[in-house]
Amino acid sequence: MKPLALFAAPLLLACSSLLSAAPAVDQLRLSVIPTASSSGAAEAMVVSGGRWGTQRHLLHAAVLIEHPQGRFLFDTGLGHETAEAFARNNWLNRTLLAYENLNPARDQLEAAGYQASDIDFILPSHLHWDHLGGLPDFPGLPVMILPGALEEAKTHGEPPAFLAEQLEGEREWRQIELDNASYNGFDRSLDLFADGTLVLVDLSGHTAGQVGMFVNLPSGKRLFLIGDTSWTERGVEQNKPRPVFVQWISHVDSDRERNSEQLKRIHELHQRDPELLIVPAHDEVVAAGLAHFPHFEE
DSSP: OOGGGGSOOHHHHHHHHHHOSSOOOSSOEEEEEEEEEEOOEEGGGTSTTOOTTOEEOOEEEEEEEEETTEEEEEEEOOOTTHHHHHTTSOHHHHHHTOEEOOOOHHHHHHHTTOOGGGOOEEEOSOOSHHHHTTGGGSTTOOEEEOTTHHHHHHHTOOTTTOOGGGGOSSOOEEEOOOBSOOBTTBSOBEETTSSSSEEEEEOTTSSTTOEEEEEEOTTSOEEEEOTTSOSSHHHHHHTOOOOHHHHHHHOOOSSHHHHHHHHHHHHHHHHHOTTSEEEOTTOHHHHHTSOBTTSOBO
16 A cells, blocks of 8 residues: 555645645654553662653653645543443552543643544554554544554453454554565564655554654654554663563463564664654653644654
């Protein structure tokens, strides 16, 4: 599937923007939308070698990407129906994965004058509950996924990682096909809008079909959104995975060995290119340094 085939024809996008409540944009920009935070855990519980005396409140967020050719959410964070689905977990996982300060992305977008229809599609890094919790708040929007992602979620997905309610109902799932073009050490990639600003790569390991996204902003600032390959920047810098006991309790990674390989690749990329900002989806410290909606990185 080639880049512009993912979306409506440019003329239709231009026409729809005239009716949209959201502002038209003439260049790429990005904004973090915090939707909730974890209730808190020692850092040693989220990254091997972490500090027991340091409390972390991992972030659950959506990232709004606005480009002249399309507007989308990279992940949705938590949403209005998350609590009902989350209740399916056993007591232990409800306790370990407890969250607070719920503020769904749709509510924040509407408060700023956006409509759900202003979003063209959803691109989740992967299909775990905390990245897809807001999906039911955007009915009718297509979801872009890499091969294997939906099959794993529907055939092998179990709580606490996957919550079936978030995958139910009528939904258009569109499969993304990467090109045989290497990018920053990854063998295959997809230049989403064919202009070098947004480039997708396969980060399978944490889940099948987890997708990473390189973001090259007009200002020259460059980011790499890595989903849950690591929960923290510390894990990337030190090439440290999640603690083994977390895997035992909640089976966090579908393929722990492959995820470790991906983490090593990202760690080496960080060493080669320290100006590239690595953005783990849940690292509240990294997110604090980025623009939060309704403000934007440009």
